[in-house]
Amino acid sequence: MSSTMDVDPPTTQMIQINLSTRDPTLSIPLQPLRIPTNLKRYGLSTLVNHLLDTPKPIPFDFLVDGQYLRTSIDEYLTLAGLSSEKPLDVEYVRSQLPPTYVGSFEQDDWISSVDISSSPSPTILTGSFNGTAQITSLSGEILAKTVPMHTQSIKCTTWISHSSTEASFLTAGLDRTINLWSYTPSQSPDTQPVTPSTTYISHKSTITSLSYSPSTSQFLSSSSDHTIALWSTDSSLLPTVSTPQSTAFTRKRRRTTSKPPATIKKGPLAVLTPHAAPVSQVLHSNDPTAAYSISWDKSIITHDLITSQPVSTRTTNHPLLSVTTLPTLSLLAAGSSARHITLHDPRESSKTIYTAVLRGHANGVVSLVNSPESEYVFASGSHDGTVRIWDVRSVSSSDGDEGEGKSGSSLFVIKRESGSGKVFGVDWSKDVGLVSVGEDKKIQVNRGEGMADMEVMDQSK
Template identity: 85%
Template sequence: MADPMDIDNAPRIQINLSTRDPSLSIPLQPLRIPTNLKRYGLSTLVNHLLETPKPIPFDFLVDGKYLRTSIDQYLTSAGLSSEKPLDVEYVRSQLPPTYVGSFEQDDWISSVHISPSPSPTILTGSFNGTAQITSLSGEILAKTVPMHTQSIKSITWVSPPSSSSSEASFLTAGLDRTINLWSYTPSSDPSETLQITPTTSYISHKSTITSLSYSPSTSQFLSSSSDHTISLWSTDSSLLPTITTPQSTSFTRKRRRTISKPPSTIKKGPLATLTPHTAPVSQIIFHQTDKSAAYSVSWDKSIITHDLITTQQISTRLTNHPLLSITVLPSLNLLAAGSAARHITLHDPRESSKTIQTAVLRGHTNGVVSLVKSPENEYIFASGSHDGSVRIWDVRSVSSSDTDENEGKSGGSLFVIKRESGTGKVFGVDWSRDVGLISVGEDKKIQINRGEGMADVTVMDQS
């Protein structure tokens, strides 16, 4: 912290403190503070005003940028005068996620989904065409039998393992154009690796299936494909038409000569097929609260909002680059879309919005292929990229400066997480309050990072 004598002699500036967190708000009041204060001094001031029983570490945003210097240095770099009041937003500090550990698998890992508590496990899909369930200590609890004839591209839990249910189930899909539903009963012996067989196969797409999204409230799921289509399905097989003759490929026939005959499954078609895009569909996700709606992104550069009841488009947002991934920040009415142009754009999807409110987040050096929102903070999300990194972003940290007029606001990432192996693309990310931030990729590893001990952190000099 700055020396008290320096504070007394330093020039002062009026600041207007504010926050978007109602639990941490203080009455609006003009404050005159020394311009040589940094984050520690400002954090001490806010804790004093809040009368917190235990100090909370805070960060500070000025014009959408995190304050990393003294106020005086910021004013000098921005060409501002201390005579004009300064608006300062305070937010809880985010700890950089530290490396916890990693578990290696047999092949590149394409996708990951963490099951919720009380018994969180890690479901992954692999380029060798199998999926597996791994414990948080690295034991392989279950593996799928050879069923997919090419790489798995997407996986999702349907009924995660829990103490109240004896059966768990999940979906897998990939390059062989087939979706499989798998069910199993978790073993009480963690040293036993179960072999899981599929119960139902879902067939409709004519090219790679790029993503899956499941809605527990409706028992429906969505799939997107490189064939430009989106399909709507149900895990209740009685609601779906039966498919008697699935199509095959030369690759499939060749692969099957080298493995044992795959298990027989019930084969079903979709409830509906949507054809709104003119290029491969990268990802489809359900609306967070209205499960009759969904969002999709595509190589045709569009974000489309769908009405799943009528199978019609509600709205279309056009961007400047092919889109590879999407996530929803529901409380903010924002969509984050990852692009092939290495950046992330933020969009307001509401039809009532007169204009598209966007911001561009830059930092990745290759395509952004996976996005996931924070389980704890509505303003935070993470991205995975083929540049081999995971980045964490705060949508409050955007600024109108240093950007083109046509792009709106722009921002940079809070933290960058590299692969512990030092190499390889990141293909998928997921984030759980209980487990942490998990990333998977070309290095064949499940990597876990976590911001440890937030509740136990006291204010310290972070300058």
């Protein structure tokens, strides 16, 4: 009996392939297969569905040497200078659908940040350069808006809780303060004003990011003053502090606006000072007692939040602007001012700068977010005005000296529907889609809908 399985009569040139996947729910018994070299993605996808005996066809993509197969196998072999006589290792993955444009909603000023809440009904929280935050429905209706409180631009926002009866969130920005807001969602068509209950004070410069841990009810803030602060949403656990002295800009701004509401003023549980330059972002790890921070000092630091001490420091080649975790893969993705994204394994020696580098953006990468459906996929937002989608499985050997010999490129490119403007923030929800905000004052929603030829999508065309 032959040791290989012929899936088509050998009327054309044939090649032996070894199919594999990293998804245990879609694995097939390892076996060598002989297939025609003229097969493309659709033919290979049909083959895998046949071997899996799926009740409903699943669209698949295929990786060869870390690159998505966009041609026939024969064309790939020709371009790579390979022979059909040598077996080819082929990895199959669920197809990532091209993100089509769904719609956008315009606000009054540049939008700095975005955070999606999917429960009980999807809503979008945004922070603006005009110092206010608002909550928007998927139909573009403004459900709630904060009263004047921040005296300068909001830089970051994050949900704390969201239910049909109660919701709360945090905002922070250039005025060095963090505010906790609570409101009751209403069925009324009128926009609900939202009033803050607590103001958190510690930082001496712009607050650049917030990270909330539901399991501990604690949150972290990072700042351009080189520090990271640890806080609790339970104000009884925090020290009471006085209001910081207003700056000249703040006093001028307040003369032209209504008096801000009174709030409780609280200080932090702890202040961490591990960086030598502005801290771009801080982010809880999968373990709520640990966190990661990145900085313009080019470092990634792992923190023990119990002891408030750094555990490890990893130095890179460029200032870092954004970070996200890929927890099931034990990887960090970090966006840099040098326009690329680097992948890091915190478990490896700090002497290993990074495991791979992903290139494609033409300006600094300021926002990163995981896919809600694939542990291998994430999105990035950049000042080049685009959002890109990446798959960490799509990396291959490189002759360059960066990325420890591994490099990769994006799956899809999404441009602004408005045609211009920097992207400042991205978030991704299974219920809503991929949401990006920026300089064009718009909340833009893109979503993978329907199946198409898996070519790099350009939303400007």
